[in-house]
Amino acid sequence: MFNINDKNEEISQEKISKIRDVIRWLLDSYYRATGIKVIFIDRKGKIFLSSTSDGFFCKICKLIQSREEGERKCLETFHSSALKSIEYGFPYIYQCYAGIIEWSAPFLFEGEFLGSFVSGGVLMRKPDSSFLKEIKKVDKALGLEESQLEEILKRIKIVSEKKVKAAADILHIMTNYLTKMELTDIKLRQEKYIQQARISEEIQSIKRKELESLEKEERDENSFFSISSLYPLETERELLRRVRLGDKEGAKEVLNEILGKILFKNAGQIELIRARILELAVVLSRAAVEGKAELETILGLNFEYIQELGKIKSIEELCIWVVKVLDRFTESVYENRNIKNVDIIRKTREFIRTNYKKKIKLVDISKAIYLSPYYLSHIFKRETGVTLMEYLAKVRIEEAKYLLENTQLNTTRIAFEVGYSDQSYFCKVFKKSEGISPYCYKERMKR
Template identity: 30%
Template sequence: MVKRRLIPYKADAAQPVNAAFGIFCFNVVDVPNEKLYDKGEKSSARGKAGTQMEYEQFDRRLARECAKAFSQSTGLGCTLSDKTGRAFDEYGYGCESCGMCAAAGASHDRCVQAHIYGMTEAERFGGKYIYFCPMGLTCFVSPILGEGGAEAKITVGPFIMVEKQDFIACELTENVRLTEAQKQAAVQVLENIPFVPTERVTQLSVLLFMAVGFMNNVSAENRMMESGHSEELQGQITSYILELKQEEAPPPYPFEKEHVLLQCVARKDRDGARRLLNELLGAILFVDGGDMELVKSRLYELLVLISRTAIENGADAEHTMRLSHEYRYRIGAFTTIDSLCLWLAGVVNHFMDDLFRFSDAKHANIIHRCTQYISANYKERITLEDTARMVYLSPAYLSRIFKQETGVTFNEYLNRVRVNKAKELLRRRELRMTDISLAVGYEDQSYFTKVFKRVAGMLPREYREKILVSRKD
């Protein structure tokens, strides 16, 4: 049995959110140690009786004690859940108790996906991650690791990092766009949600990480293989090879299937991608099965194409390229076709799960960071290119997902925020139009006037007169 020791280092500036909060991250190294945990209890069987069972590779009792102690000592909600988002225990006011989604008429599933995405990012960025749920509330998480990666997680939150009135004005009014009835219900829920200053959140996330860290133990037992899936994989490959053998002449490499496979990846069609990959593997083995090195070379070329397609369709470029680099070395270590096939099935699952499963939550988190950036910097010169650089996306891709998530273009949203801020300033009679224009990010007053009329339906002067008349009445 080995235990993981956590070696701290300063977070790199390229890491999102964590770096923004100045958080320390940790490397994980294995050191010899006596067995600490039992295998744990079996989870419920998936599918029919006799199918593969999963085992918990963490000590749930210790995890419960950790979550309970953290909640009682900090006054924050703390939830212990598995990697699929299923909650085991909740202490204090956690996500399961939060009624914000219900108040807004939103599905709780979006929150679950956001928490799973947060766990995935925490695993990538050194063991902790601060993020926002779809309703704009803040959480942070540390994963409990097993040999196969994150097996469970402890999530702290929800809470807010701004004053309640600012949260209502920015999140509930500007970003989530609730109806008046929904907004009133959400404001009532907000009374139960604690406020935590940003600098304290940073330290609390480190504290949670250190508390969870000793549980991040690598089990002495190897992960159990999904034998049913493995047999299905081998059957599909064998069946396709038998079809090829019926043809009179050796068929050429099916480039058309390769193209359709990449289309399935782009559409997030998991079943189609797996089926086509198995058929392509069968074609490669049929033609080059006698040359193991040539098989490896062709498979790596295929994996590179899949990774590039993933990046083009919104996958995290840095993470995907790192996977591709790792696969280059792993693929060379296989000595049998059977082991290579099993590994390839796992690689496909990894791509489809990690790169696409949480895309909606990832987009929500990215858009939330963009809208917060706009709210904090609307007085300055803000461009789509600068904002895209901040969230490590191309301007074209950010523009597309911004419109999908918010219903308006990036510039339309920016102008709406600036006009709303200008409306507040127009209530102050002593401020000149030129001063207001500059204060909300417009250097040209005439352009400010045009934008204001387009958004508000009237000129700034007319809006001011309307407000002054209403005050007299």
């Protein structure tokens, strides 16, 4: 068994979580290529991710692990196979406690053992009398029904020794690929791929709208389709609203939509795209300052980023650059000198952004985060500079501003939509935040 320090284990789990999507991608790719199930286990032997929903290689595994003793033996096997594969420097192929063939490849990341990829759940030959004799020992030890095990054995996949070796080699190559990558490199590749896919989807959506509009134009000579209408002002306002709230993921979704429209409108014209993205970056910086980011920090970042922008040679690099700018500006909204409880703050803000329409109180938020109201309030105020209730009010007011700008809803309805049952109290909170009443704000936005 590994001697695992709790603090180190927490750090390891954090590292694994950061590359969860990459691990998932590798598991899926391996399973599709080989047809053999694969799991990723952490340092304690617990299944972290699986290529299939049940997390078991075969029905025998499921049956054995349904018994406490069987589960313990499986964990021991996972641990020992991981140690062997580290020792040998290549995948370790072995028979598990029940005689099933498995193979393991360790995952070392940034010099630390984080877990193992384990595949198998197959046999290399049809079960003979000697194999069945060994299985009967497992029956007795775990109190399983012999007939049940024998029936399951008949349905286990038979794979040749050569194919097992080839599958183990693929697993080894896969883990080596992951091991040699830096965490930042993985994250950049992942974000780049996701961003390009979303921008591509947006461009295809715009093309479909244009085609539909042209078809409609043939039917109605008075109708027309304006490219400028593809980038409505409310989309930009939604982006800025999310930046002011420090909602990084939400802001990225809207940004990719805007980028798709910019690229479609200015296809292949890099200087025009550069100018449009620079305008967008300036607007983002202003939104960050409005969200209470430090002005000096933002001005310094603006100078640094504008210098970088002039050196960029491709449209793809421009898109990556503006996402980096967005990330930094969004982070700056609630950045603290020495933030220590990032996960708690993130979960708290996510809960509030998801539930702001409800009548939530401090106790509701603290229950969702599994912390006492006092402790959560203390951490949140210390790390963000605002209280939980102040942040909740901020989220509600930002949403109210969006509704005032983009809908015909009256003040009473908007108050209800953003979580206030009392219109007069809503107006009081709004005026305190924005300096004017909701009605005056709506009138100002019409000009």
